[in-house]
Amino acid sequence: MVKFIKRILSIKWAIPGLLIVVIVYLIFNPAAEKSDKKPADKEKERPMIIMNPILKDYKNEELSLKLIADKAEIYEKTQSTILTSPIASLFDEADASKVTIIRAKTGELENKKDLIHLWGDVRIEFFDGQRLFTEDLFVNNKQRVIYNSVKVKVESKDEVINAASMRYTMDNEVLLLKKPNALLSL
Amino acid sequence: MGDKLKSLIPLFRILLCFTGAVQFCHTTLLANDFISISSSDSAVLNKSKGTALLNGNVEIVHKSTGSTLITDELFLIREKDSGDLAYAKAKGSVKMDLNSLDEYEQLERTTHVICDQALYDKIKAVAELKGNVEVISHDYKINADIVYYDLEKETGRITEIPGKKVRMVFYKNRPQAETKAFDLTDTQGLVDGQAIEIKLNKKLNKLIFQGDVRFFDHDEKALFTSKKADLFFNNKDELEKIIAYGNVILSQPQRNSASDRADFDYLTEIVTLTGNARLKEVDQLEVFSSVIRLHMDETKGMVESGVHVPVKMKAKVD
Numbered sequence: 001m002v003k004f005i006k007r008i009l010s011i012k013w014a015i016p017g018l019l020i021v022v023i024v025y026l027i028f029n030p031a032a033e034k035s036d037k038k039p040a041d042k043e044k045e046r047p048m049i050i051m052n053p054i055l056k057d058y059k060n061e062e063l064s065l066k067l068i069a070d071k072a073e074i075y076e077k078t079q080s081t082i083l084t085s086p087i088a089s090l091f092d093e094a095d096a097s098k099v100t101i102i103r104a105k106t107g108e109l110e111n112k113k114d115l116i117h118l119w120g121d122v123r124i125e126f127f128d129g130q131r132l133f134t135e136d137l138f139v140n141n142k143q144r145v146i147y148n149s150v151k152v153k154v155e156s157k158d159e160v161i162n163a164a165s166m167r168y169t170m171d172n173e174v175l176l177l178k179k180p181n182a183l184l185s186l
Numbered sequence: 187m188g189d190k191l192k193s194l195i196p197l198f199r200i201l202l203c204f205t206g207a208v209q210f211c212h213t214t215l216l217a218n219d220f221i222s223i224s225s226s227d228s229a230v231l232n233k234s235k236g237t238a239l240l241n242g243n244v245e246i247v248h249k250s251t252g253s254t255l256i257t258d259e260l261f262l263i264r265e266k267d268s269g270d271l272a273y274a275k276a277k278g279s280v281k282m283d284l285n286s287l288d289e290y291e292q293l294e295r296t297t298h299v300i301c302d303q304a305l306y307d308k309i310k311a312v313a314e315l316k317g318n319v320e321v322i323s324h325d326y327k328i329n330a331d332i333v334y335y336d337l338e339k340e341t342g343r344i345t346e347i348p349g350k351k352v353r354m355v356f357y358k359n360r361p362q363a364e365t366k367a368f369d370l371t372d373t374q375g376l377v378d379g380q381a382i383e384i385k386l387n388k389k390l391n392k393l394i395f396q397g398d399v400r401f402f403d404h405d406e407k408a409l410f411t412s413k414k415a416d417l418f419f420n421n422k423d424e425l426e427k428i429i430a431y432g433n434v435i436l437s438q439p440q441r442n443s444a445s446d447r448a449d450f451d452y453l454t455e456i457v458t459l460t461g462n463a464r465l466k467e468v469d470q471l472e473v474f475s476s477v478i479r480l481h482m483d484e485t486k487g488m489v490e491s492g493v494h495v496p497v498k499m500k501a502k503v504d
Contacts, residue, residue, distance in 0.1 A: 128233050157269070161229070173233035180229040180240070184221045 047073035047082070055109075057141055064091055065141045067116070069107070083107035088116060088139060090146075090170060098127040100170065102139065102146070114142040124168075126175075130156040132166065144170040152177070158185040219250040225260075236264040236272075244276070251285045257304075265308075276304040280315075298322045301333075311338035318347070325423070326356035335386070342386035351380040351398065358405075358425040358452060373404035377425070381415070393417040399430065406482050410436040410448065425452050434459070438484045441467040445478070455482040 053072040057065035069083040086107035092098035105120030116139040124132040124146065134152040139145075147167040154161040154177065163177035227242025239261050246255040258278030265272045282299040302317025315321075315333040328344060330352045335342035346352045357375045382397030395401075395415040402409045413432025420426050428450040436443040436457070446461025456479055459465065463478040 126233065130233075163229070175231040175233065177229045177231070179224075179226060181224040182222065182229075184223070185219070 045075050045077050047075050049073055059093065062093060064093065079111040081109040083109065086118065090141065100127055101125045115140055130154060221249065222247045236266050238262045253284045254282065256281045272308045274306040278302065280304045295324050312336055326354065329353045340388040344384040346382050351382060352384050354379045354384060376404040378402045391419045406438065408436060408438045410434060427451055440484050441465060457482055
């Protein structure tokens with residue numbers, strides 16, 4: 001074996017070649033790509049896990065947010081909760097039948113900021129049937145806004161709008177799209 | 187003039203098509219037809235009010251016709267139940283290139299429109315172009331301050347730019363089939379009309395020029411002024427008749443006339459002057475009558491009065 005290694009190393013380009021292989025492996029390691037988005041300090045902490053959690057938020061004694069998920073990992077140190085397959089239902093204060101539903105692969109409840117961060121196949125179903133698709137989204141139920149800074153696609157009957165980012169104010173039902181590009185079927 | 191009037195409607199087709207209100211679109215709809223709308227800044231969609239406000243270099247393109255609308259700002263209101271367009275206003279540097287099929291020639295024609303503001307209101311059934319309006323089609327050109335059209339009554343009004351008159355330049359007959367754009371250098375068959383206001387009536391194929399009317403016929407080198415002039419067109423968009431009222435003065439290089447009314451018949455090429463009619467040929471006779479008929483082409487020199495109408499003549503004797 002030693003002889004074999006010595007023989008390999010005797011080849012002039014062997015060491016640079018090995019280095020290149022190692023660097024390429026580290027950069028394109030598929031396992032590293034699939035790793036969770038959890039911050040380093042969360043990985044050190046062992047979370048409390050709750051299956052099928054339901055979270056409700058009330059405003060003026062009216063249900064304003066209902067959040068369900070397949071699993072919740074609660075990290076006490078950072079006061080955050082990682083949610084698997086979260087579904088958030090946001091209710092209109094004046095008309096409870098007006099519900100905006102948001103689904104995603106993963107979410108994080110940032111308790112300090114009253115913020116829900118959702119990422120991975122995020123989908124909003126507005127009360128009027130319009131749907132919004134994106135990869136990353138924030139919900140601030142205290143300020144009643146939904147926003148992001150990445151590409152979005154808005155679909156409704158015979159209409160598709162692509163935009164650079166969005167901001168939806170729940171109380172006045174105004175959807176702001178930046179750099180919109182719409183296609184309307186006739 | 188049917189087409190000239192009709193072509194004012196396409197100005198708003200692109201706005202109407204915006205929300206798929208296709209029942210108003212006269213263009214043949216194709217399968218998979220669509221409209222693309224983009225803006226460099228933002229779109230604000232108000233779900234409760236059903237409004238949309240697009241800001242910054244708004245561009246609308248209708249795929250099947252290639253028609254475009256470019257503006258600084260576009261505001262739209264949709265009907266809550268049907269989703270149809272109820273109101274549209276394009277504001278700031280509005281520029282439209284509207285392509286449509288000419289019914290008679292089966293040719294694609296483009297109408298270019300420039301204005302400060304374009305508006306469509308379904309409830310009031312009106313469409314309006316406002317501020318420095320310029321409409322250029324293949325056979326006419328309009329410069330005005332406001333072009334207003336009642337979609338229900340199919341009537342309209344074109345009003346002057348303050349300090350200027352409304353100007354409408356058009357060809358008496360249909361231009362050559364291959365003519366793509368309006369060309370002022372080709373004066374054959376060209377008529378240049380100006381007035382304080384122009385009224386449109388699509389059902390009657392009629393245009394009414396009102397106030398300080400001035401017409402110049404390039405073919406006949408004839409200039410006439412009057413208080414009012416009614417223009418009648420056939421279904422092929424060709425000028426059939428002009429009836430000018432009120433202090434009508436007709437000037438041609440070799441003759442001048444004055445009358446209370448003048449009927450220009452473009453089919454027979456006869457002008458009939460009625461009411462205190464006076465015709466004076468340069469260095470020739472001067473005719474007075476209640477009715478005088480003359481050929482539009484002054485070189486043909488036909489002059490006659492109506493039946494049982496006395497004629498008074500003055501002739502210069504050398």
